[in-house]
Amino acid sequence: MEDPRASADLIIKNAGQLLTCSRDAGDLIGLIPDGWVAVGKDKIVAIGGEKDVRPYMTERTTVLDAAGKVVMPGFVDCHTHVVFGGTRAEEYCARLETDDLEELRRRGVPMGIMVTLSATRGLPEDILFEQSAERVRRMVISGTTTLESKSGYSLNIEGEMRQLRINKALAEAFPIDISSTFLGAHGWAPEMTKESYMDMLIKDMIPEVGKSGLAEACDIWCDAGHYEAEECRKILEAGREHGMEPKIHAGAYSYIGGEDLAAEMKMYSADHLNYTPVSALEKLAKSGVAGVVLPGIDFAVNHPLFFDPRPMYEAGLELGMATNCCPGCWCTSMPFIIALACRQHRMSPARALRAATYGGARALRREKEVGSLEVAKQADILILGIPTYEDIAYRLGDNPVETVIKSGKISVRNNAIVA
Ligand SMILES: [Zn+2]
Structure with missing residues (x-):
């Protein structure tokens, strides 16, 4: 035979x-x-x-x-917020002129996540799908074959579930695998206090998302003015109890201990890492947590402190790299992100390519199937x-x-x- x-x-x-x-x-x-x-x-x-x-x-x-x-x-784009409504081109262009956000507020320039929140909440599901699908189509022709996509622009149960359903529909509509992440803790709903929102997140939203099976991971934004490390622990432990593995936005604008929590909880990944000290990088590496770096956002917001990959390699951290496609960084191209990583962050092309393939798969715990x-x-x-x-x-x-x-x-x- x-x-x-x-x-x-x-x-x-x-x-x-x-x-x-x-x-x-x-x-x-x-x-x-x-x-x-x-x-x-x-x-x-x-x-x-x-x-x-x-x-x-x-x-x-x-x-x-x-x-x-x-x-x-194929590229593994392991950190995106690709499902969102509307555009923030006006904000992006206003911020080309000045980094003085107070001045832009005085001028009435609409800015930040709350602008996207109202644009996303206000769209019918089919239109939100269409707007997101156009970005995913561009990712596919740019060589992305595995994509992570987070919710987080609704901050209420119906809206977050809708974003997660769209993740599933996008994976069915395009030749791409999607790793779906619940990011109900991207912020808190403007109509609620942080405490009451956290309460609802833990008691209602996380159990419902867990039951739906629409998300494999639970993410949070840990930073000064956002969620504190101990708040992250509560939310991510609740996520884990309901079948979602933890990951974290950490060190983007301050170091407040999210990275140490990532190591302790053995999370999928810790992402951004601009302000992360060597001691925390070493803990992450030792715990097998992947680091994820995002050259596009540092470029798009003219970040005051670009991430530095060198101490990350020296600590032995496996690095993933991603577009962070979102309203503040409208990028669908992993080749462009590689070019930025090399020029702006002085990564060698080999390091950047590995992070865009094997490293991304590692950050999604899919390295046994894809990424190499x-x-x-x-x-x-x-x-x-x-x-x-x-x-x-x-x-x-x-x-x-x-x-x-x-x-x-x-x-x-x-x-x-x-x-
Ligand atoms: Zn993000």
């Missing part, structure tokens, strides 16, 4: 640079020159050089020639029309992605979704 492993549905041959981005890659990205990869159904069945892969070729195998191109895993090209992993593969991976960092604002293979199927070709 024919060995089913010995036949591939799809083979990519002759890749100028094939990047596996596997966990133990000594160069961080597992570069194989003249690389070949074979796909059977939705999984990778062989990878390496021609001699490793050619035996899987039959007359019914689709063969793509990637000579002179880069082949790599290895036998038995999901076949989420990009073919880039550039000769070297460094060109992702070098060619600013380009979309280098020519072909996206999602779960073994060609899903994007030349900037259009085909499946």
